[in-house]
Amino acid sequence: MACISSERYNFASGPAMLPAEVLGQIRDELPNWRNSGASVLEQPFTSSAFKQLMAETEADLRALLAIPDTYRLLFMQGGASAQFGLLPLNLLHPGQGADYLESGHWARKAIAEARRHSPVNVIASGADRDFTAVPAFECWQPDPEAGYCHITSNETGNGLQLQEFPELKVPLVADMTSDFLTRPLPLERFGLIYASAQKNLGVAGLCLVIIRNDLLRAPPPGLPAAFSYAMQAEQQSRFNTPPTFALYVTGLMLRWIRRNGGVPAMAAAAQQRSRLLYGCVDHSDFYQCPQFPADRSPINVCFQLTEPGLTDTFLTLAERNGLANLRGHAAIGGIRASLYNPMPLNGVARLVEFMTDFERKHG
Ligand SMILES: Cc1ncc(COP(=O)(O)O)c(C=O)c1O
CATH class of the missing domain: 3.40.640.10 (Type I PLP-dependent aspartate aminotransferase-like (Major domain))
Structure with missing residues (x-):
């Protein structure tokens, strides 16, 4: 799989990423x-x-x-x-x-x-x-x-x-x-x-x-x-x-x-990020999100691979491509992308690009 970029995005549920400016x-x-x-x-x-x-x-x-x-x-x-x-x-x-x-x-x-x-x-x-x-x-x-x-x-x-x-x-x-x-x-x-x-x-x-x-x-x-x-x-x-x-x-x-625009701007960015990611999951038979659409979290996007045996490969390759800490909660499994306020839209775009590429190769 091609390495998409050398940038690293941290999708950890917490402790989570901080803005580079704050660091x-x-x-x-x-x-x-x-x-x-x-x-x-x-x-x-x-x-x-x-x-x-x-x-x-x-x-x-x-x-x-x-x-x-x-x-x-x-x-x-x-x-x-x-x-x-x-x-x-x-x-x-x-x-x-x-x-x-x-x-x-x-x-x-x-x-x-x-x-x-x-x-x-x-x-x-x-x-x-x-x-x-x-x-x-x-x-x-x-x-x-x-x-x-x-x-x-x-x-x-x-x-x-x-x-x-x-x-x-x-x-x-x-x-x-x-x-x-x-x-x-x-x-x-x-x-x-x-x-x-x-x-x-x-x-x-x-x-x-x-x-x-x-x-x-x-x-x-x-x-x-x-x-x-x-x-x-x-x-x-x-x-x-x-x-x-x-x-x-x-x-x-x-x-x-x-x-960066206060809470309304954070809310708008959260919607934009999560729409992009849920869109990718919903437009594919390779990924699935069982959560009822109206109740889905824009902050912690949880989904699964329809072939669960590929989860570890997905996570290993994602990590290698600079997409870190995507493993779902230990008690729940699957994949989880935590998209807190500091996550740039570009991080989600990179994840979507990776997911599309992964599906093409393994789907
Ligand atoms: C919704 C929610 N409540 C409580 C906790 C527990 O927080 P702490 O580890 O600070 O006790 C977490 C941790 O992830 C959480 O996500």
């Missing part, structure tokens, strides 16, 4: 951050310079999503997986349960962890369709007594996205780890949004939480204070040392998004 900034600023004479890695988080960086990061995020003062932003650690347990611990009263939409792999993880702490009512599940579609809102069976309703806005491993967000009576809580800042949000519908940073927000180590003020309440007994939303809100996310390097990279990413 260059990190490299250039690393030894001497903001003329402080020291690296950002060496800044005390209590210094006025670092406090300013946190304030700027918060202001940039508020500007990008028009987040009003009725919400607090928390910079937490432990990843989205820690949030799976922290949600019931922070938001529910003793004995109270929560509603969960079982939409795929990550929703299942969130449910399993929440069940360790509180009753869980699964309002609808896509399991009977092998998670190839998001259960329609009309089928949800909410519990009116639930403390909140949890959704996974984008199923990273299954390649599904919730296209719309319902208006609910209980606080809507969303794991947006894989599609945060890839589309505009009706923020007023949410009680809480959380997202690990290593996909659209920079590097691993930081988990962003946006929480409506009325959901902040005194830490329940037994919850470590560092994991209390109220405590971190009171201390401006400096109850303990925040993940300073991840925060710095997130700040750079937010400014990169602003320079």
